[in-house]
Amino acid sequence: MPRRGKGEGSIIKRSDGRWAAFVTVGYGPDGRQIKRWVYGKTRREVAEKLARLLTKAGSALIQDPARLTVGEWLHRFAESRAREVRPNTARHYADYIRYLAPIHRLRLWSLQPVQVKAAMDALAERGLSPSVRRHVYHFLKGALREAMKLGLLERNPAEAVDPPSLKLVRPPQAWRPEEAVRFLQVAERESRYYPLFALMLGLGLRVGEGLALRWDDWEGERLHVRHTMNLRTGELGPPKTANSARTLYLAPEFQTLLAEHREKQRLEASATRGWVDHGLIFPTRRGTPTRHRNLSRHYLMLIEKAGVPRINLHGLRHTYTTQALRVLPPKVVAEVLGHADVQLTLQVYQQLREDDKKRAAIGLSELLV
Numbered sequence: 595m596p597r598r599g600k601g602e603g604s605i606i607k608r609s610d611g612r613w614a615a616f617v618t619v620g621y622g623p624d625g626r627q628i629k630r631w632v633y634g635k636t637r638r639e640v641a642e643k644l645a646r647l648l649t650k651a652g653s654a655l656i657q658d659p660a661r662l663t664v665g666e667w668l669h670r671f672a673e674s675r676a677r678e679v680r681p682n683t684a685r686h687y688a689d690y691i692r693y694l695a696p697i698h699r700l701r702l703w704s705l706q707p708v709q710v711k712a713a714m715d716a717l718a719e720r721g722l723s724p725s726v727r728r729h730v731y732h733f734l735k736g737a738l739r740e741a742m743k744l745g746l747l748e749r750n751p752a753e754a755v756d757p758p759s760l761k762l763v764r765p766p767q768a769w770r771p772e773e774a775v776r777f778l779q780v781a782e783r784e785s786r787y788y789p790l791f792a793l794m795l796g797l798g799l800r801v802g803e804g805l806a807l808r809w810d811d812w813e814g815e816r817l818h819v820r821h822t823m824n825l826r827t828g829e830l831g832p833p834k835t836a837n838s839a840r841t842l843y844l845a846p847e848f849q850t851l852l853a854e855h856r857e858k859q860r861l862e863a864s865a866t867r868g869w870v871d872h873g874l875i876f877p878t879r880r881g882t883p884t885r886h887r888n889l890s891r892h893y894l895m896l897i898e899k900a901g902v903p904r905i906n907l908h909g910l911r912h913t914y915t916t917q918a919l920r921v922l923p924p925k926v927v928a929e930v931l932g933h934a935d936v937q938l939t940l941q942v943y944q945q946l947r948e949d950d951k952k953r954a955a956i957g958l959s960e961l962l963v
Contacts, residue, residue, distance in 0.1 A: 605640055613640040630745050662746065664705055665691070665698030671737040680831060682824070690733040693717055693726075702746060707754035710734065714758060727758040766912035767905035774913055780900040787889065789855040790876045791910065793817075797842050798914035798931050801907045805884050806830050807875040812852055817842045819932070825886035838932040915939065 605615040616631045632643040672687040679687075697705065697713050713734075717727045735752040742750055769777065774795055781788040790804050802822035811818045819840050821830045833839040844852075855875070863869045863881060870881040878884050890907055897904055905912075911931070918927045919939075928936040 605637060605644070607637070613637045615640045615644045617644060630743070660701070660703060662702045663698060664694070664700050664702050667702050667741055667746070668694065668698075668734070668737050671740055674740075680834075686729065687733065690730045693722070693730050694734060702741060705738070705747075705751050707751045710752050711755045714755065718758070724758050731755075731757045766916075767903075767909040768912040768916045769902060769905065769909070771917060773900075773902040777896065777900045777902050781896050784899065785892065785896055786858075786879075787876060787884075787892065789851050791893070792851060793848065794907075794910040795914055796845070796848060798911045798918065798927075800834070800838075800911060801825065801886060801889075803833070803838070805874075805876060805886070805889070808873045809856065809875055810873060812875070815844050815849060817844055817848075823883065823886075828883040828885055830883075833932070835932065835934065837934045840929070840932050842930060 605613065607613055612633055613636060614631060614633050632640055634640040634643060668691045672684070672691060675687070676684045694713055696716055697709055700709060714727060714731060717730060722730075731752065735750065735757075738747060738750045738752050741747045778788070778792060778795070781791050785791070793799055794801070794804050797817070799819070800822065802825055803819050806821040806823040807817070807819075808821070811820055819833060819838065819842065822833050822838070823830055852875070859875075859877075862879065863871065866880060868880060872881055872883060874881070874883060876884055878888075886907075893907055894904065915927060915931060918930070922930075924940055925936050928939040931939060933939050
């Protein structure tokens with residue numbers, strides 16, 4: 595058998611020809627070793643899996659799992675995931691850990707479903723929104739699932755607890771079609787960001803996705819959503835989720851709109867001293883990234899002039915979705931929005947207006963034809 599490499603742990607070749615390796619992550623209450631095994635067809639494959647296993651457990655091995663607390667494990671889990679998630683998500687992890695403070699001192703191996711439920715109920719009593727409580731729940735559930743993989747838990751106590759309901763506190767804000775048209779008419783006359791507002795209303799783009807669009811992302815009838823802009827810093831980063839990276843098909847009117855906008859931008863750049871070309875489709879008058887705060891202020895001014903209900907910029911995405919669900923299959927709308935689950939689209943965005951309800955008031959003579 596080849597000699598084991600330094601730092602590779604215990605790697606062995608099984609009688610069936612496969613390779614296996616384990617690392618001792620600590621000792622149980624009975625003093626027995628707690629091991630985590632990996633398997634593979636080749637020794638190299640197993641060595642690579644073992645290396646990933648060691649990094650997953652944190653910078654140092656857990657010497658005494660029986661004394662490991664829930665709070666300590668949550669911090670370890672957040673640190674190990676920080677390199678894999680968006681910076682904003684990593685910052686949220688710190689909030690989730692703080693919200694779970696009531697169970698921090700409990701031993702990880704002894705955590706029970708009733709204690710998880712009590713922690714979630716306490717968040718509701720504090721007045722946290724269903725969305726935030728659901729994020730906290732899934733963070734805890736993921737951390738405990740990782741603990742199971744490493745042999746620190748026999749089962750995941752969060753699995754026995756129902757996640758907080760996604761019932762909305764208030765429906766999404768959206769315009770009626772005539773209100774959206776009135777806003778666009780004013781924006782077309784008075785705003786250089788008219789094409790951005792039109793695309794957000796016509797494609798359901800998030801604010802950060804629209805501001806992050808580059809000319810390289812547009813190819814005739816196709817528009818690629820490859821980045822999003824951090825609304826606080828103005829920096830470009832990866833899309834919000836894996837499904838948020840998507841290709842959208844443009845109707846001819848949007849293709850024409852972008853072509854005209856590009857020509858106007860070229861003229862603007864040539865007439866502007868100090869123009870800095872970042873390749874953005876919707877930059878400032880100097881070519882630099884548009885900040886969300888400034889765009890929002892400009893947008894609210896246009897709302898006042900149009901005399902339409904005041905909704906935030908994300909309301910343009912809600913408006914698209916509400917109208918699109920009336921003419922397109924829900925699955926198609928979910929793909930356009932970048933949602934992984936069509937049920938999320940239906941639960942969160944589909945809103946019935948009063949005139950829709952009135953049209954539903956039909957008699958038997960109309961229903962039974």
